[in-house]
Amino acid sequence: MNGPTAAPDRFRIFIVALTLLNTIFAAALSGLQVDANIRADQSNRDSQYYALLASNEVIRFGHQSAYDLKLFATTVKDAQQSLVMQLTAFELEEAGESESAAALLSQSEVAQARSDQGSALSIFYTDPRYAPSEPDGLPNSDTYITDLSKVANDFVTRQNAASDAYHIWDNKADAYIAVLSILAIAFFLLGLAQSTVRMRFFFAVSALAVMILAAVWTGFILIS
Amino acid sequence: MKEKKPLDPARMEVVIAVLIALVSLTTALAAWRTNIVGSAAAEANRQGLLDALKKGAAQNESWNKLYEEAGYTATFAMESAAADAMEASKEESLQAAARNVRQYLLPSLQLLSEPLGTQKKYLKSDGTYDFEKRLADLEAEDPDLFALDPAASFELADRYAAEQRWLTIGTVLLAISLFLLGLAEVLPGRGRAANLTLGLGVYLIGLLFILVIEITAIWGRGGVL
Numbered sequence: 001m002n003g004p005t006a007a008p009d010r011f012r013i014f015i016v017a018l019t020l021l022n023t024i025f026a027a028a029l030s031g032l033q034v035d036a037n038i039r040a041d042q043s044n045r046d047s048q049y050y051a052l053l054a055s056n057e058v059i060r061f062g063h064q065s066a067y068d069l070k071l072f073a074t075t076v077k078d079a080q081q082s083l084v085m086q087l088t089a090f091e092l093e094e095a096g097e098s099e100s101a102a103a104l105l106s107q108s109e110v111a112q113a114r115s116d117q118g119s120a121l122s123i124f125y126t127d128p129r130y131a132p133s134e135p136d137g138l139p140n141s142d143t144y145i146t147d148l149s150k151v152a153n154d155f156v157t158r159q160n161a162a163s164d165a166y167h168i169w170d171n172k173a174d175a176y177i178a179v180l181s182i183l184a185i186a187f188f189l190l191g192l193a194q195s196t197v198r199m200r201f202f203f204a205v206s207a208l209a210v211m212i213l214a215a216v217w218t219g220f221i222l223i224s
Numbered sequence: 225m226k227e228k229k230p231l232d233p234a235r236m237e238v239v240i241a242v243l244i245a246l247v248s249l250t251t252a253l254a255a256w257r258t259n260i261v262g263s264a265a266a267e268a269n270r271q272g273l274l275d276a277l278k279k280g281a282a283q284n285e286s287w288n289k290l291y292e293e294a295g296y297t298a299t300f301a302m303e304s305a306a307a308d309a310m311e312a313s314k315e316e317s318l319q320a321a322a323r324n325v326r327q328y329l330l331p332s333l334q335l336l337s338e339p340l341g342t343q344k345k346y347l348k349s350d351g352t353y354d355f356e357k358r359l360a361d362l363e364a365e366d367p368d369l370f371a372l373d374p375a376a377s378f379e380l381a382d383r384y385a386a387e388q389r390w391l392t393i394g395t396v397l398l399a400i401s402l403f404l405l406g407l408a409e410v411l412p413g414r415g416r417a418a419n420l421t422l423g424l425g426v427y428l429i430g431l432l433f434i435l436v437i438e439i440t441a442i443w444g445r446g447g448v449l
Contacts, residue, residue: 016407016415023403027396034392038265038385045269045381049276049374056280063291071298078302106313113309117302120351 012194015204019190022211026183029218033176040169043162050159057152065148068123072139075118075125082111175221179214186210233412240409240420247405247427251398254434258391261441265384272377282369286362290340290355297341297353300333380445387441394437397430 085108092101119125124139125132129147132139189207193200303325310322333341339358340346346354363370404423408416442449 013415016411016419019407020404023400027400030396031389031393035389038389041266041269042382042385045273045378048273049378052273052276052280056283059284060287063287067291067294067298070295074298074302103315103317106310106315106318109313110306110309110318113305114302117305118298121298121301121353126350126352 011200011204015190015193015200018204018207018211019187019194022183022186022190022207025211025214026180026187029176029180029183029214032218032222033173033180036169036173036176040166040173043166043169047159047162047166050155050162054152054155054159057155061148061152068144071118071122072124075115075122078111078115078118082108082115085111172221172224175217179217179221182210182214182217186214233416236416236420237409240405240416243420243424243427244402244405244409247398247402247423250427250431251395251402254391254395254398254430257434257438258388258395261384261388261391265381265388268377268381268384272374272381275372275377276374278369279372279374282366283363286359286366289362290359293337293340293358294353294355296333296337300330300337300341303329303333383441383444387437390437391434394430394434397426397433401425401427401430 085104089101089104089108092098092104124130124141124144130140130144186207189203189210193203193207196203307322307325307330310318310325313319313322340353340355346358348354401423404419404426408419408423411419
C-alpha cells in the first residue's frame with residue numbers, strides 16, 4: 001500500500017516546492033522592480049536637475065556674451081570713427097582747410113581715447129586666450145565661444161546621459177511588471193494543480209513552462 | 225470528552241490562523257512604512273528641484289545685475305577717457321564739452337555703475353574690474369537663497385530610496401512567510417509542520433531584517449523618521 005500513495009504525495013510536494021520557488025522568484029522580482037523604479041526616479045531627477053543647470057548656464061553666458069560683444073562692438077566702432085575722422089582731417093588739410101582739419105583731428109583723438117579705454121576693459125584684448133596675435137588682428141572668437149559654452153555643453157551631456165538612464169530603468173521596471181503578471185499566471189496554475197487530481201500533471205507542467213518563460217525573460221531584462 | 229493534545233490539528237489551525245493575522249498586520253505595517261519612506265524620498269527630490277529652481281533664479285538675477293553694472297562701468301570709463309582727451313585738446317569747443325560731460329554725463333553714469341564702477345575694492349591692478357568679487361558680494365546680499373543646497377536634498381532622497389529598497393525586500397520576506405503560513409493552514413500532517421516552521425522562521429528573519437534597516441536608517445539621519 002505504501003508504493004501507490006507515495007508517488008502522488010511526492011508529486012504534491014513537488015507542486016508545493018514549485019509554488020515556493022515561484023513565490024521566492026516573485027519576491028526577488030518585486031525587489032528588482034522596486035530597485036529599477038527607484039533608479040528610474042533618480043535618473044529622472046538628475047535629468048531634470050542637469051536641464052535646469054544647463055538652462056541657468058545658458059542664461060549666464062547670455063549675459064556675459066551680451067556684455068563682452070557689446071563692449072567689443074563699441075570699441076571697434078569708436079576706433080573706426082576715429083580712423084574715418086583722421087582720414088577726413090588729412091583730406092581737409094590737403095584742401096587748405098587747416099582749422100576744420102585740426103578740429104576733426106581732435107575729435108578723432110577723443111574717439112580713439114574711447115576705443116582704447118574700451119579695449120583695456122574688453123576680454124577680447126585683455127585675456128591672452130582671446131587677444132589678437134597681431135596688433136591689427138581680430139580676437140580669437142572661436143575659442144571664446146567654445147569656452148563660453150563649455151559648461152552648458154557639459155551639463156547637457158550629463159542631462160542626456162541621465163535621460164538615457166531614466167529610459168533604460170523605466171523600461172526595465174515596466175518589463176518586471178510584465179514578468180510579475182506572468183508569475184501571477186503561474187501561481188494560478190499551481191493553485192489549480194494543488195486542487196485537482198486528474199489534471200494535476202498538466203497544470204503543474206504548464207506552470208513550470210510559464211515559470212521558465214518568466215525566468216528567461218528576467219535574465220534578458222537583467223543583461224539588457 | 226477527549227482532551228486535545230498540543231499539536232491537535234484543530235488547535236493548530238487556530239494557532240496558525242492567529243499567526244497569519246499577526247503576519248498580515250506586520251506585512252501591512254511594513255508596506256505602509258515602505259510607502260512612507262518612498263514618499264519621503266519623492267518629497268526630498270521635489271524639495272531639491274524646487275531649491276535648484278529658486279537658487280538658479282537668484283543666480284540669474286545676480287548675473288543680470290552684475291553685467292548691468294559692468295555695462296555702465298565700461299561706458300563710464302570710456303566717457304571719462306573721452307573727457308580726458310577733450311580736455312587735452314586745443315579745441316576750445318571740446319574743452320567746453322568736456323566740462324559739461326564731467327558735470328552732467330559722468331555723474332549719472334557713475335551713479336548707474338555703482339558699486340562696481342565706484343568702489344575701489346572691485347578695481348583690479350590691471351585696470352579691469354573684479355566681477356567674481358562683485359558676484360560674491362551680490363550673492364552675500366541674499367544668504368537664504370544662496371544657502372539652498374539641492375545636492376543635500378538629493379542625497380537625503382537617495383538615502384530614503386536605499387531604505388525603501390531594503391524595506392521592500394523585508395516586506396517581501398514577510399509576504400513569503402504569509403504564503404508559507406497559508407500553506408501550513410491548508411496542508412495536513414508533515415507538510416503543515418514544515419510550512420509552519422519555515423513560515424515562522426522567514427517571518428522572524430524578515431522582522432529582524434526590517435528592524436535593523438529602520439534602526440540603521442533612522443540613526444543615519446540623526447533620529448529623523
